[in-house]
Amino acid sequence: MAIAQFVVNGLLVGALFAAVAVGFALIWGVVDIINLAHGEMVMLGGYTAYWLLSIATGTAEGSVLLFLATIPVVVGVLFVVGYALQRTLVSRVIGTDIFLTLLVTFGISIAIQQLAIQAWTANPRSIQVAFADPSMAVGGLVVPKMKLVAFAGAIVLTAILYLFLQRTRTGRAIRAVSQNPEAAALVGIDVEHTRAVTFGISSAVAGGAGAFIATILNIQPQMGLIYTLKSFVIVVFGGVGSIPGALTGGLLLGVVEELTAGLVSSQWTLAVSFTLLIVLLVIKPKGLFGTGADNEH
Amino acid sequence: MSTDPDTSGLLRSILPPERLDRLFDLCGAHGWKLIAAGAVVGALPPVFGLREGYMMTVLSEMFLFAILALSWDIVGGQTGYPSFGNMAFFGIGGYATAILVKDAAISFPIAMVGAVVAVLVFAAVNGLIVLRLRGHYFAIATLGILLAIQQVTRNLDITGGASGKILFDVPPGIVFYYFFLAVLVVEMAVVYYLTQTRFGFILNAIRDDEGKATAMGFNTTYYKTAAWMLAALFTGLAGGAYGLFNTFLDPQTAYNGAWNVELIAMALMGGTGTVAGPVIGAFGLHTIIEYVESSFVGWQLVLLGAAIIVTVIRFPKGVVGTLRAYANEMDYYERGGMAATDDEEVTTDE
Amino acid sequence: MSNTPETDDDHAATATAADTVLRTEGITKRFGGLTAVNDVDVEVHEGEIVGLIGPNGAGKSTLFNCITGTLTADEGRVTLQGEDVTDWPEYKIARAGLGRMFQETRIFGGMSVRKNLLLAAQEGGADIGGLLRRPDDSLMERTNELLDYVDLGGLADTRAGRLSFGQQKLIEFVMELMAEPDLLLMDEPAGGINPTMLENLIDYIRTANDEEEATIFLIEHNMDFVMEIADRIYVLAHGERIATGTPDEIQHNQHVIDAYLGRE
Numbered sequence: 045m046a047i048a049q050f051v052v053n054g055l056l057v058g059a060l061f062a063a064v065a066v067g068f069a070l071i072w073g074v075v076d077i078i079n080l081a082h083g084e085m086v087m088l089g090g091y092t093a094y095w096l097l098s099i100a101t102g103t104a105e106g107s108v109l110l111f112l113a114t115i116p117v118v119v120g121v122l123f124v125v126g127y128a129l130q131r132t133l134v135s136r137v138i139g140t141d142i143f144l145t146l147l148v149t150f151g152i153s154i155a156i157q158q159l160a161i162q163a164w165t166a167n168p169r170s171i172q173v174a175f176a177d178p179s180m181a182v183g184g185l186v187v188p189k190m191k192l193v194a195f196a197g198a199i200v201l202t203a204i205l206y207l208f209l210q211r212t213r214t215g216r217a218i219r220a221v222s223q224n225p226e227a228a229a230l231v232g233i234d235v236e237h238t239r240a241v242t243f244g245i246s247s248a249v250a251g252g253a254g255a256f257i258a259t260i261l262n263i264q265p266q267m268g269l270i271y272t273l274k275s276f277v278i279v280v281f282g283g284v285g286s287i288p289g290a291l292t293g294g295l296l297l298g299v300v301e302e303l304t305a306g307l308v309s310s311q312w313t314l315a316v317s318f319t320l321l322i323v324l325l326v327i328k329p330k331g332l333f334g335t336g337a338d339n340e341h
Numbered sequence: 342m343s344t345d346p347d348t349s350g351l352l353r354s355i356l357p358p359e360r361l362d363r364l365f366d367l368c369g370a371h372g373w374k375l376i377a378a379g380a381v382v383g384a385l386p387p388v389f390g391l392r393e394g395y396m397m398t399v400l401s402e403m404f405l406f407a408i409l410a411l412s413w414d415i416v417g418g419q420t421g422y423p424s425f426g427n428m429a430f431f432g433i434g435g436y437a438t439a440i441l442v443k444d445a446a447i448s449f450p451i452a453m454v455g456a457v458v459a460v461l462v463f464a465a466v467n468g469l470i471v472l473r474l475r476g477h478y479f480a481i482a483t484l485g486i487l488l489a490i491q492q493v494t495r496n497l498d499i500t501g502g503a504s505g506k507i508l509f510d511v512p513p514g515i516v517f518y519y520f521f522l523a524v525l526v527v528e529m530a531v532v533y534y535l536t537q538t539r540f541g542f543i544l545n546a547i548r549d550d551e552g553k554a555t556a557m558g559f560n561t562t563y564y565k566t567a568a569w570m571l572a573a574l575f576t577g578l579a580g581g582a583y584g585l586f587n588t589f590l591d592p593q594t595a596y597n598g599a600w601n602v603e604l605i606a607m608a609l610m611g612g613t614g615t616v617a618g619p620v621i622g623a624f625g626l627h628t629i630i631e632y633v634e635s636s637f638v639g640w641q642l643v644l645l646g647a648a649i650i651v652t653v654i655r656f657p658k659g660v661v662g663t664l665r666a667y668a669n670e671m672d673y674y675e676r677g678g679m680a681a682t683d684d685e686e687v688t689t690d691e
Numbered sequence: 692m693s694n695t696p697e698t699d700d701d702h703a704a705t706a707t708a709a710d711t712v713l714r715t716e717g718i719t720k721r722f723g724g725l726t727a728v729n730d731v732d733v734e735v736h737e738g739e740i741v742g743l744i745g746p747n748g749a750g751k752s753t754l755f756n757c758i759t760g761t762l763t764a765d766e767g768r769v770t771l772q773g774e775d776v777t778d779w780p781e782y783k784i785a786r787a788g789l790g791r792m793f794q795e796t797r798i799f800g801g802m803s804v805r806k807n808l809l810l811a812a813q814e815g816g817a818d819i820g821g822l823l824r825r826p827d828d829s830l831m832e833r834t835n836e837l838l839d840y841v842d843l844g845g846l847a848d849t850r851a852g853r854l855s856f857g858q859q860k861l862i863e864f865v866m867e868l869m870a871e872p873d874l875l876l877m878d879e880p881a882g883g884i885n886p887t888m889l890e891n892l893i894d895y896i897r898t899a900n901d902e903e904e905a906t907i908f909l910i911e912h913n914m915d916f917v918m919e920i921a922d923r924i925y926v927l928a929h930g931e932r933i934a935t936g937t938p939d940e941i942q943h944n945q946h947v948i949d950a951y952l953g954r955e
Contacts, residue, residue: 078477078481133650133654136654137653137654140657141657142476142477142480143417143423143480144653144657146423146425146477146480147423147605147609147649147653148649148650148653148654150425150602150649151606151645151646151647151648151649151650151653152646152650153646154599154602154642154643154645154646154649155643155646155647155650156646157642157646158639158640158642158643158645158646159643161639162639162640162643269598273481273484273485273488276481309496311495311496312492312496314488314492315489315492315493315496318485318486318488318489318492319489321481321482321485321489322470322482322485322486322489325470325471325474325478325481325482325485326470535823537825538822538823538824538825539809539810539821539822539823539824539826540822540823542802542806542809542810543810543822545799545801545802545806546799546802546810548801549799549800549801549802550797550798550799550800552797553793553797553798553799555781555782555785556759556761556781556782556785556791556793556797557782557785557790557810557811557866557870558782558783558785558786558813559782560780560782560783561782614801669850
């Protein structure tokens with residue numbers, strides 16, 4: 045029985061990991077950049093929702109609907125942030141040494157983290173969403189309602205991203221650029237703009253996930269790195285550029301973490317995640333769905 | 342490399358490339374003397390009265406960071422494998438010494454030997470895993486290992502868990518000052534020598550084109566591992582001393598991710614792949630960060646992030662690298678002058 | 692040079708191990724459903740220049756990769772100087788006396804031309820003593836001589852990455868002269884350089900072959916080049932060996948002509 049509870053908890057939080065990882069996978073696949081500042085987009089999304097709610101109600105509390113109303117704003121804001129970062133900074137190092145691209149996003153990550161500390165202090169915060177009855181019982185398992193809402197939110201964000209890529213013109217342009225930038229340019233696609241849009245929507249989805257995270261866990265300026273690394277684990281497992289892969293990987297990672305926390309101790313969760321990272325890198329899976337991660341660049 | 346007339350014009354009038362080139366040649370010819378001179382200069386301040394206090398700590402830390410940056414550069418700049426997790430060696434060295442000194446009541450020098458052994462064993466195992474990865478994967482794997490070790494250390498009792506270890510009865514600051522200085526001088530000498538040997542050439546070959554190096558008959562795994570263990574040795578030595586120097590060690594301090602970024606930035610800003618670069622970068626950046634930290638508390642890391650971004654985008658070669666490129670730009674045309682005529686006749690292609 | 696005998700038995704009877712520098716027997720390499728190289732036998736004898744030609748996609752580069760150890764053949768055997776090197780790692784085969792020049796011309800762009808040459812010299816050795824030694828005078832002398840020989844003497848201290856493509860190709864070749872391999876594999880040496888440079892290269896290759904008994908196995912698309920310089924030629928098409936013989940014989944071989952025309 046307890047195990048089932050852990051699994052459910054894992055799936056619920058795993059969807060959020062997946063939503064974050066999905067954007068990471070996209071940037072990696074399309075722009076060929078490992079965005080070490082990706083976790084900061086999650087953090088910024090959380091804080092944006094927090095402050096919106098605070099402005100609206102005076103405290104960081106509100107009803108579900110009020111909270112959900114902040115999501116479109118969060119998504120919009122983070123889209124702009126992501127687009128701007130790519131256009132102004134990241135684009136300048138594309139095509140250079142891999143080390144430099146890693147370092148520039150790392151530099152951005154540090155700058156954002158530290159600015160956040162300066163602006164908002166290092167104290168953790170969270171958003172309280174009011175429910176008459178915070179959890180519900182489903183077949184003997186306890187399911188906190190907010191976690192269910194977060195789960196749904198993450199799935200919706202992921203689905204929207206997926207549909208966007210498959211059904212819209214911009215989405216097709218993105219896929220074209222990921223396969224062959226030169227050919228895409230020849231066909232008239234504005235490659236720079238497309239890359240920036242990719243960064244934008246990845247950051248937007250990550251930010252949206254961050255808003256949900258603020259309601260079920262807490263947020264603090266330095267939370268980003270963990271999410272970046274988890275995204276890395278998920279994408280190596282699921283395949284670069286693959287959204288279904290990231291989804292599966294995210295859910296799995298969530299379950300593994302909850303099982304560790306429940307069966308061993310929550311102190312060991314991170315250690316397990318990082319060890320998984322190393323194990324995956326050693327085994328070098330081809331990725332479940334995606335193009336697989338080369339280790340030769 | 343920027344050869345645009347506007348900036349070059351100003352620089353050219355002050356310091357023409359040829360003169361700088363000759364300066365570099367001079368430095369190259371007298372490298373050993375320069376290192377020795379540096380050692381002497383470094384050894385002087387305590388002789389003239391600086392035996393304790395803030396300045397001594399700052400200088401000691403400058404030497405420390407120079408050691409770390411130069412160690413990073415052995416694998417990152419010379420061999421082309423940028424590690425984001427060098428601090429793992431630092432922390433293991435630090436904890437090994439701390440545990441041996443505090444819990445096993447072993448004297449400092451012997452504990453250091455134990456720390457070095459621990460670090461080298463760890464580096465060998467670690468290397469088996471990460472050195473077969475390239476590019477992104479290598480960098481992230483090293484980061485993963487650093488964080489994993491940090492987490493594990495937090496959860497173990499022998500390391501004092503999250504609260505770490507406090508150390509008493511440590512040697513006075515001046516011991517550490519000379520220790521770090523000595524390790525730095527030795528490391529500079531070692532790296533300087535190696536860059537002129539076949540071993541150093543092979544490392545650079547791995548950096549430039551590992552596939553070609555393999556096709557030429559070099560077992561690149563062997564050389565990468567050697568470089569990795571060398572970097573681990575010096576980093577571990579520095580870490581081993583640091584715990585006592587700081588009288589306190591916890592997972593955050595020992596496996597400090599922020600420091601890892603700092604030392605990469607130092608190597609980058611000074612100039613990767615050179616001997617002087619990481620040292621200059623360390624001295625310079627550490628001084629700036631200390632200054633910012635004292636005047637604008639909390640902003641030093643924002644500055645670090647911004648500095649990294651600017652360097653990566655505008656000056657990826659760092660101080661030494663950019664100056665060298667500037668100094669040598671004439672090289673091709675001057676010395677290649679003879680070849681240039683052959684060039685016309687021989688390569689009017691592409 | 693004589694025609695390659697048609698059976699292994701014939702060959703075993705007429706050649707000793709010292710004669711045959713390289714032999715592949717039944718090399719087959721598949722990638723998923725595609726058979727890139729199918730049961731290919733080739734031989735290179737000491738002092739020969741042997742050409743490997745064929746339409747694009749014929750499997751020439753794949754065969755080379757199986758020989759150098761970059762890839763491991765699914766079936767068949769590679770013998771170098773009498774030793775079975777089929778499963779050896781790439782660096783070990785290189786160390787055993789196999790040199791390779793690449794189609795895209797690979798040298799170490801971040802270091803000086805001289806340093807490239809010093810790296811190529813094998814007498815540095817792999818033992819600790821050799822590794823920790825700095826280049827001695829005789830080695831430096833050799834680099835100077837070789838660079839002068841190809842008229843690139845003034846570029847010794849220039850960063851290799853700054854050289855033009857043609858000059859880099861020459862440097863890659865000079866590196867092989869430094870290394871003195873038992874067998875040199877050249878992948879499209881005539882690619883991307885102008886006629887004058889090509890003439891010079893042919894000269895250098897001939898001289899190396901005449902004076903140093905350099906043994907060369909080369910892939911090439913430039914027919915004039917191959918026909919002029921090769922003692923013998925193998926032709927691959929669709930992964931299989933379809934012909935072998937002297938340049939003259941190959942030029943008049945109907946199978947070969949068909950294979951090339953069939954491609955268009």
